[in-house]
Amino acid sequence: MTTALAPRTALFLPASNARAIEKAHGLDAEMVILDLEDAVKPALKDEARAMAVAAAGEDWGARILAIRVNGRGTAEHDADLAAVRDSACRLAVLPKAESPDQVAAVIAALGGARLIAMIETPRGVLNAAAIAAVPGVIGLLAGTNDLRAELRIPPVASRDSLSLALQSIVLAARAAGICAFDGVFNGLDDADGLADEARHGRALGFDGKSLIHPNQIATTALAFGPTDAELADARALIEAATGGAERFRDRMIEAMHVDQARALIARADRP
Template sequence: MTTAPLAPRTALFLPASNPRAIAKARELAADLVILDLEDAVRDDSKATARAAAVEAVATGLGNRSCAIRVNGGESREHAADLAAVAGSACDFVVLPKVETPEEAAMVADAAGKPLLAMIETPRGVLAAAEIAAMPGVRGLIAGVNDLRATLGIPADGGRDGLVLSLQMIVLAARAGAIWALDGVFNALDDPEGFAAECRHGRMLGFDGKSLIHPNQIEIAAAAFGASEAELAEAQALIAAATGGAERFGDRMIEAMHVEQARALIARNLR
């Protein structure tokens, strides 16, 4: 059973170097805001972005969790990023391109924050279960853009070639009882395609979706949340359950289904 009933449905990446985006984030409905120090920030702006991220989480990002994505271990900014995160008020640290459980444990310990590990390479996918099992790791994030590149999948090749990797990430997260967040969708002018990918991610078992634009929040929240009909059925199932295997409507239920119904309701109490 996963420990992720309150996992974020929406995790919005924002460049920590963009003060206007950070200010706007305080008014957005994202469950989790991830201030990025890595790919979204130019090399000559890293130090400024790092200071801005620490200041932003100190003043708060509204009624939502916040994380800081640090530069990877190969970067000269890595040590300074970890030191800044350790002294900050953020809730999580995000590490890109995690490939070993030792790396994950070391960063979680150094940052003093729960780690969201990005799985973006074949080595990361194959080690995902070990990474998910490490103390301090709270969730896995599928890094689909880098996975496409390292697997040799065309950027416009759809999700078919990624399905095995995505399911392995979900399996690893569930085995480790941690969160699993689906990767980003790059086409900002294709809301129908984005909605379809969100539905696909939910069917694979992901808890939520990582986002790159505020316009994606509402669609992802709806896809990874529950409809009124789903909530009503969950409440009716809980009320009807008396223990053991029994009939509910046209199907059989047991304790597992009651736990799922309670988790569904909890995820929508935000």
């Protein structure tokens, strides 16, 4: 998974919900994350694990499939890692990643599967760069709900309160050359709020956003995808560039801006 082809939409689904898994095959989400953690009741953990393994053997087309395991220290953690290791799924999501040693141990236990590390705690934020540099980690995902709770940010506070944490996650991912995903938006019927938050996430540098309901897919994909105006500008910039620093329309450009324009077009032309 390159950053140019990183999913714009990553939909969490309870692995215990057979109907939701079946419907996901027809959704436009670019990544589906079968959740064994928060979305699953304790009594259904074993059943959810078996259902996730079964679903991993199905045809998901162009979608990326991942399984979120239960975190270190839980009764289900080791069994979840073994299940992913022995399944057809080659991508796991680890909640509350806090240190490079912890993450490296999980990757070793996965036996070759890759990992997206969720940054959800102060320690995770402070160690994000080291976590991102662990071989096998292909992305960081901001756990914004847990970060708010851990940082004691009031529920009504604006997202500005998370700015340092979110920017630290993006910086860590970019330094390691891996993907960065924004956290979930909790409002299920607030399309405008979702669009605003998704645009904010893109402005911070995130590649895409994690979602909790199918009705959030289209709005998020639009917010993270380049607009027609951006694409037209990028194509015109590439055509006009002749090398070195020069004027293009109302601004100065150089080779770096040409590379950015090509990356933007490649992201729009993804399969």
